[in-house]
Ligand code: ARG
């Protein structure tokens with residue numbers, strides 16, 4: 001069934017709910033095609049809601065069986081039911097119990113929202129508006145209720161039956177072969193946090209004792225046979241629970257915490273109270289099947305969902321415009337957790353790479369929107385890099401402004417004051433303002449204004465005055481729906497580095513700066529630092545303290561100096577990237593790479609510096625990706641020119657640094673058994689980066705080395721890195737290795753995803769045909785989101801030269817997939833379509849092709865709200 005024309009929802013139209021639901025009693029009798037849901041809602045008129053408003057409950061594709069009010073069946077004329085809503089016609093008392101029985105078909109649910117089946121198991125996804133696909137309900141996050149859930153199923157089909165909260169009772173249903181469990185969640189929650197699971201699953205058990213001594217039973221449920229692959233996730237869970245106690249003073253609050261891994265899931269995972277449901281990609285790992293990146297991903301998603309128990313569940317969002325209240329904050333929290341568990345600088349570099357690749361790109365194109373949007377047609381399209389990643393950056397800036405203690409005091413006040421509430425961004429900021437006495441009204445603009453500020457910093461040393469003057473200008477270009485922009489508040493962490501490489505003391509306006517942070521609030525502002533005996537080199541926006549596009553008047557020599565000496569590892573990395581980007585931009589524009597000697601020498605120093613962490617070296621030596629280069633070029637981008645230039649620069653580095661790269665590779669070759677810890681992972685990442693450079697010339701010796709690594713690897717990280725290197729060169733070795741990999745892992749869908757995605761990213765003419773052929777393999781399925789993302793998503797986002805082929809075939813292919821998928825899974829279809837988000841930066845012919853492709857979508861009748869929304873906004 002297709003959706004009707006999407007009607008925009010506006011933040012300005014928010015009204016409190018007219019009716020509240022104090023308790024929800026659900027009785028769900030699972031059946032593959034006719035699951036019976038009986039819901040008993042204790043409704044109460046909201047004194048703060050519109051008086052006299054009738055009871056209107058949301059639905060989505062529901063089949064109503066019966067309605068009863070305070071135990072008495074309601075006659076047909078007393079209510080109006082459609083698949084989309086249930087309205088009570090007659091006036092009612094201010095408090096009553098409504099009983100509603102509906103039927104749903106989980107097997108036919110291909111949208112993977114509401115109650116559906118994955119590998120035969122029953123599971124749910126209710127955020128954002130999936131609960132209304134299970135039963136009629138005021139499906140909005142500011143209606144919080146206490147849930148008691150009885151789940152019943154055929155014992156053979158579903159021996160495991162789970163819901164939120166604590167298990168109260170279970171037992172057989174006499175003479176039926178069926179059984180039931182009853183779950184009670186004492187914490188009031190919005191419907192989007194409801195979850196239910198039924199199936200044949202194995203429990204990996206463990207336990208945790210909170211710091212106040214409460215024992216918690218932990219369980220990770222996986223498909224039978226996969227138990228051993230859940231141990232890393234369990235370890236990450238226990239570390240997350242401890243970390244939230246020490247870092248934020250937050251304990252877990254139920255007797256059980258369960259996680260279920262399912263193989264068909266629209267996103268990463270879901271924080272349902274006490275019953276997180278995960279895409280199995282973020283649970284299952286073994287050294288032979290998962291890479292270091294997979295392990296890191298599991299650690300951060302497990303942490304993310306667990307941390308939502310406070311930032312999202314105990315304090316939830318008043319409405320979906322406030323999504324960043326829980327998502328931005330929780331991403332910030334999971335980033336901090338991973339930083340504490342691993343290397344902080346390396347984690348920061350990786351996070352900023354993600355931010356720039358996903359969010360800066362989004363903000364530079366037609367899908368740009370504020371961290372807190374003020375209107376939407378389809379909320380599922382707002383689970384974006386802006387809400388998540390930029391939302392986390394805003395919280396990070398808050399911490400930079402308020403300091404460690406001020407930030408913690410604000411968080412404590414926020415939790416204490418809003419525990420059990422559905423809160424807003426205003427509530428969040430008010431807690432920090434009150435806890436610290438700071439006026440955050442200007443800072444709040446970060447939530448409302450979209451676009452990435454462009455900041456120009458010009459430094460000048462005055463030898464006579466022994467002073468350094470820093471002029472900062474900021475400007476944000478107009479974005480869709482926002483033509484007027486104001487200056488935002490920028491906390492810029494900085495250092496002034498003396499000729500000896502050491503940070504100089506910072507004296508501003510005659511006094512020493514206690515914190516090395518300047519606060520820029522105006523469009524143009526100057527800062528004069530005094531007491532400097534020699535010309536310093538400016539290191540600005542250390543740690544990427546503000547999410548901005550920064551340009552400075554630093555020379556190439558200054559960047560080389562920073563790459564060697566900056567005390568801030570992020571800016572050392574950034575200086576390397578800056579040098580590379582300057583070369584690549586010129587190279588792509590002029591078709592000829594300028595002299596790369598300064599970068600080569602800086603890279604040599606990083607590579608041979610024995611004091612540096614290998615993981616850091618790997619980040620610093622990795623060239624900016626094609627998409628990042630394109631974003632820097634910003635207009636009339638020719639992806640082929642970007643690709644060619646980047647290849648050329650890689651070859652220059654590889655040739656000049658062949659000796660130290662070879663030594664690095666050999667020195668990091670180890671026989672010790674695989675461990676996913678950060679230090680070992682860092683060594684592998686540097687060794688595999690060296691392999692990539694060393695193979696760039698595709699000499700037979702180099703290909704043989706990659707082949708040898710592929711064959712000898714005892715872990716997926718090294719095997720897959722070798723395969724990735726081989727995949728970049730059209731040789732028989734590639735064909736062999738790809739075939740071997742397929743044979744080894746044909747029964748392991750999560751590993752096959754890697755194989756699909758690698759091939760989708762081969763930057764060669766034949767790739768589109770290859771991708772089309774891969775869609776026909778039995779291991780591929782358009783109904784599994786992971787497969788679709790790995791193949792089609794990777795092609796559209798990770799292969800700019802082929803997706804943006806001048807012929808338009810790449811664009812057409814994506815549109816064909818999107819239109820085909822829209823009928824069954826609009827959310828995934830819309831997500832794929834957003835790969836066009838940066839089409840306006842392309843050169844005219846490719847831009848026109850992308851526009852035609854988007855128009856072909858827009859004019860298709862019967863589109864889902866999800867896809868229609870992305871098409872309309874992309875073209876606006
Ligand atoms: N809240 C989930 C998270 O942890 C994501 C839910 C996404 N839902 C959606 N409809 N896209 O980030």
Ligand code: ZN
Nearest residue numbers: 304308327330
């Ligand atoms: Zn989240």
